[in-house]
Amino acid sequence: MPSSAPANPSDLEQQLADLKAELLETQKMAAIGELASTTTHEFNNLLTTILNYAKMGLRHTDDATRTRALEKILSAGTRAEKITNSVLGMARNRGANAAPTNLADLAGETLVLLERELAKYRVQVETDIQTDRRAMVVGAQIQQVLINLLTNARQAMTQGGRILVRVAEDPQSGTVDLTVRDNGPGIAPEHLPKIFEHRFSTKSGPDASGKGGAGVGLSACKEIIENHGGRIRVESTVGRGAAFILKLPAVAEQAAAPTAVKRLGVPA
Ligand SMILES: Nc1ncnc2c1ncn2[C@@H]1O[C@H](COP(=O)(O)OP(=O)(O)OP(=O)(O)O)[C@@H](O)[C@H]1O
Ligand SMILES: [Mg+2]
Secondary structure, three states, rough: OOOOOOOOHHHHHHHHHHHHHHHHHHHHHHHHHHHHHHHHHHHHHHHHHHHHHHHHHHOOHHHHHHHHHHHHHHHHHHHHHHHHHHHHHHOOOOOOOOEEOHHHHHHHHHHHHHHHHHHHHOOEEEEEOOOOOOOOEEHHHHHHHHHHHHHHHHHEEEEEEEEEEEEEEOOOEEEOEEEEEEOOOOOOOOOOOHEEEEEOOOOOOOOOOOOOOOOHHHHHHHHHHHHHOEEEEEEEEEOOOOEEEOOOOOOOOOOOOOOOOOOOOOOO
């Protein structure tokens, strides 16, 4: 007699669903932890800039030097404000329920958080926003998908390159489409059918920033997008680049405005 009864298939399915949910949660926490550490680091650098220029302004009494110091302080302060707003945006998007979300804003906030890392690897980002129609999504989850896609694109372009983030409406499918396109090496045709599989990776291990190689990024993206009733698709041309297209359910009317969120800011 076996010591335990054979597992019944619906129990196994439940266990699998629980494990998948746990995996997504772990990935989310890892992404947040990583962003918290890079943004804190950047914040600290900005603070150093502000303090140094404030000291310079106090030391020198001529107008030209003081003006230059104030300009540097203003520009560092503005960048710090953007970062704070994006981190607050992340906290605001952490709700577990889908809500009408402006994907361009979400992409903008995500890019602010990754800007420094992308610049470090000489990756330029352009955005092409074609619509302000909102999509019905769990903001934090789509942000996680974006972080995975942007990180993959950055890692593929070892010599630097360009990423285009595009938001457009597809009236035929009733979706808002979010595309992340890079001009890196693209994906080998024999790898293409496997890239969304759990644990598929062509990377030998984490890169210098500690990211990549587990082969869980795209499978998590697929899971999240499909849970939203959306679709994720890839286009790739070897030598020209890869594009990941997310099709997410559009919100039918623009009528109901989202709750206004007070932004931090210096009065103009
Ligand atoms: N933009 C891209 N350009 C070229 N290849 C890509 C791109 N995005 C994904 N890939 C390929 O798809 C594979 C799977 O990606 P996925 O994000 O799932 O795993 P990973 O990046 O290797 O590891 P991690 O779990 O850390 O994300 C990658 O190893 C890479 O070969
Ligand atoms: Mg990845």
